[in-house]
Amino acid sequence: MRLFIILLLTPLFTFAQFKPDSIWYDTKGDTLNVHGGGILYDHGTYYWFGEKRGKGASEGVTVYSSSNLYKWTYEGMALSTVEGSDIESGCLMERPKVIYNKKTKQYVMWFHLELKGKGYAAARAAVAVSNKVTGPYKYLQSFRPNGNMSRDMNLFVDDDGTAYHIYSSHENWDMRIARLSDDYLSSTTQDSLLFSKQREAPALFKYHHKYYLITSGCTGWAPNKASIHEAESLFGPWKLAGNPMTGPHADITFYGQSTFILPVHGKRDAFIYIGDKWDPKNLKNSRYQWLPVTFRNDSVEIAWKDMWDLNVFK
Numbered sequence: 001m002r003l004f005i006i007l008l009l010t011p012l013f014t015f016a017q018f019k020p021d022s023i024w025y026d027t028k029g030d031t032l033n034v035h036g037g038g039i040l041y042d043h044g045t046y047y048w049f050g051e052k053r054g055k056g057a058s059e060g061v062t063v064y065s066s067s068n069l070y071k072w073t074y075e076g077m078a079l080s081t082v083e084g085s086d087i088e089s090g091c092l093m094e095r096p097k098v099i100y101n102k103k104t105k106q107y108v109m110w111f112h113l114e115l116k117g118k119g120y121a122a123a124r125a126a127v128a129v130s131n132k133v134t135g136p137y138k139y140l141q142s143f144r145p146n147g148n149m150s151r152d153m154n155l156f157v158d159d160d161g162t163a164y165h166i167y168s169s170h171e172n173w174d175m176r177i178a179r180l181s182d183d184y185l186s187s188t189t190q191d192s193l194l195f196s197k198q199r200e201a202p203a204l205f206k207y208h209h210k211y212y213l214i215t216s217g218c219t220g221w222a223p224n225k226a227s228i229h230e231a232e233s234l235f236g237p238w239k240l241a242g243n244p245m246t247g248p249h250a251d252i253t254f255y256g257q258s259t260f261i262l263p264v265h266g267k268r269d270a271f272i273y274i275g276d277k278w279d280p281k282n283l284k285n286s287r288y289q290w291l292p293v294t295f296r297n298d299s300v301e302i303a304w305k306d307m308w309d310l311n312v313f314k
């Protein structure tokens with residue numbers, strides 16, 4: 001009898017763990033397809049938005065929901081390709097992020113858009129909105145913020161509700177930040193250079209009144225060394241604080257690339273680093289690398305773990 005109960009409970013315990021690099025399944029048993037993504041916490045539920053990938057193709061933006069971060073339910077396509085528009089099939093929709101605007105009560109999605117047949121030359125930021133968190137989102141427009149090229153990107157909402165777009169510009173040489181308009185639908189002209197070091201894959205978070213920005217180098221789908229910059233103000237100055245990754249393969253970000261830093265709701269000082277381990281031969285097979293962020297006297301460390309759970313946080 002005791003053995004039977006143990007066997008019955010084992011899957012529950014093994015499920016409640018993060019296993020970076022393993023295949024992750026949704027609640028129906030299908031493989032998660034949500035790459036280069038971001039997570040929004042909304043009314044007790046986490047929503048994970050990301051790139052739906054085919055072998056190489058970009059197939060729109062998917063969304064999954066979870067109440068506990070371990071178990072993800074597929075909610076459908078948040079944004080699908082639309083023929084005859086900027087987001088027709090053949091375009092690239094990368095690194096989507098969604099934030100909620102309290103004033104307009106709208107969910108606002110930004111992503112990196114490349115136009116069909118143009119490789120990575122268009123370098124545009126694109127915006128879509130929805131009244132419902134899971135969408136479907138309505139594509140609004142794409143542009144180069146203040147005329148600047150815009151490729152890898154992220155969004156950050158500060159404590160006062162002001163939102164920012166952090167983006168790789170000038171053929172990825174420059175990392176820039178632009179304050180968004182109050183409705184979050186466009187960039188304002190408060191747009192400035194953070195540093196010019198040929199970085200991409202920005203993931204920004206705030207801890208103890210300080211801002212931290214993890215980025216990668218620019219080597220296509222191949223892994224490289226991450227770095228972290230710190231600042232007292234979003235507009236800088238940003239100070240380089242080395243590579244936050246530690247342990248084996250830390251010099252190539254554990255074969256992955258930064259995507260997002262998720263603050264865990266209801267836990268103090270608890271952040272999850274989210275990276276992608278890209279499989280360029282079959283992008284949909286790319287893996288998720290979730291790792292806990294630790295702080296040593298305000299310096300950030302991210303160590304590889306084969307398996308871990310939320311109990312690592314206090």
Ligand code: DGJ
Pocket residue numbers: 036094095152200201219220221257
């Ligand atoms: C690196 C970027 O971070 C990815 O999002 C993607 O654009 C690849 N480059 C394409 O090579």
